[in-house]
Amino acid sequence: MNLGNPAVSLGGITLGTIIVVLVLLRWWKKGGGGGGGKKGDGGSSRDWKQLLPFFGALCFGILAVLAAGPVSALGLITRLSLWGGDGIGYAYLVWGIGGNSPDVTRATAVVLTDGGYAMYAIWAAVMIGSFLWSKKLPKLQTALGVFAGILLGLSQGIAGMAAVPLASAVNAAGSWYAGVVQ
Template sequence: MQYVTIGGVTVGVCVAAYYLVGWWPGANTLRKDPLRSLAALLPFLAAWCYGALAVLGVGGLVGWIADTALWISNWLGDVALVWGVGGQAGAHASTSNYLPLTQAGTGVVLILTAVMAALLKKSGRARDLKMGMWCGVCLAMSAGVAGFAAVPLAQSANAVGGWVYGAL
């Protein structure tokens, strides 16, 4: 399991900011039709949730891909902090509220992996999904607000898994 560094969190926040700037419909459009404007965020947010769940202790191929994405993001962010703005690299920014997935919760993540693979292949919003997953991987274990959001996600996946598979 990888831990997120300040550089990894910075990359995650940059991905979210980049996406939100591209999404921003303008104040007038947002006032006229807020539901349609906010609905355009749903693919990114759903993928963020999946990315967060994928990095929360899931093993196997899915966990390896999520850990590798986090490792690369940590490295890129640390390099950018050191060479870009003269900061320091490697400081952990992980939360202590880490909640592992149960066996049933990992089953839910596997189901969600199949859904995300289908969406990536068939959906016209593949870019939004990829950016959301990347952002979720980077921010799920941070000590900030996004990291605290990962705890209810894991609890939800565990609860849904308990419902789907029965009490294990």
């Protein structure tokens, strides 16, 4: 993969999926899925709302890799993350497991409108501010969500299908925003 034209292999998608599965497994084992909770609380010390920061970060990462151009700070960060994560996933599948890691990149990228980019810029600022200043935000889980989203965002499959509604929602919010400020 070169940094100007992002691509992802099956290894990168696998690593992104592993991150999602491990975060869900950890949440489940700590009591989020019922059972295993503290005594006297009905068996569940966590609920699904504790996963919201992770899934918000996952969506943010999916859009980051699809929307950021190569000549931007966000583009450089996403492409370096994609390149590194894809390399780790490739090595895991090919050298660790003994399989193959073919290219699974979407044929077309999802493009944001000008208003969509404005909304994404606001979302990026909120994500950065929350990450820096929130005492309750699970920082590692959130960072893993962004990283997994970057790895999954270019896939042809499920994460690829999620990119279209995500981009459409951000573009719709951006159209509203652009209409309000003009």
